[in-house]
């Protein structure tokens with residue numbers, strides 16, 4: 001999503017004034033059942049108006065019912081595995097679990113994530129205490145019918161990358177997550193990239209690799225388009241594991257040395273030439289959609305939950 005980290009900070013500020021299903025002092029456990037499923041046991045509880053479903057790695061909070069919470073928890077477990085595999089990650093057990101809050105409408109969602117997220121359907125937040133992650137949370141607009149397939153893969157990618165990196169490079173964090181977006185969203189980013197290229201506004205790769213903060217809002221489109229394009233380019237040269245190794249080495253060794261060690265490129269100038277030649281031949285690397293259809297039960301089936 002646009003301005004993921006910015007939204008995370010806004011969410012933190014906003015949360016103080018809003019009901020938090022996990023911290024409610026007057027929490028009332030009204031029911032608890034355990035359900036076997038293909039992905040493990042999901043326990044169901046009530047806290048006030050919230051229905052909570054806990055699986056191994058998720059706590060899903062729904063105001064609409066236990067069935068929705070349970071179905072999303074089961075779907076998220078499978079999705080976590082699929083996204084991790086696609087991104088070359090081997091995640092351990094999440095403790096604390098990742099809390100998924102399903103907001104009933106845009107008003108509730110924006111009240112939590114802030115107005116900068118008004119055009120988005122989900123927003124991820126991770127907080128650390130030293131080296132340890134002490135909070136994982138994804139706010140989701142539960143009234144958006146396809147959020148499980150259109151928004152959660154992207155946000156789960158951010159949460160998964162936070163396990164691997166204490167400070168994941170922005171270009172890698174967003175560039176990889178964007179490749180999990182639906183094809184129509186990816187095409188919009190590709191359009192932003194190409195129009196930026198025509199205007200001569202693309203960021204030098206070194207500058208993109210060195211970004212520590214999101215650029216100004218008017219440059220988000222270009223930043224997202226360019227980050228996705230560079231990640232796609234690197235994934236054509238090597239594995240997802242190489243991409244992550246490069247992102248890590250880039251910080252410690254510098255971009256040129258990391259490119260040599262991980263990809264055998266002479267440096268950023270050669271990567272730039274390679275990437276720009278791809279831009280000049282769009283048919284060389286058509287956008288492709290990452291699907292999650294390999295599961296025994298298609299993930300889309302979960303999206304039909306209440």
Ligand SMILES: [Zn+2]
Pocket residue numbers: 001002004154158173174177
């Ligand atoms: Zn994002």
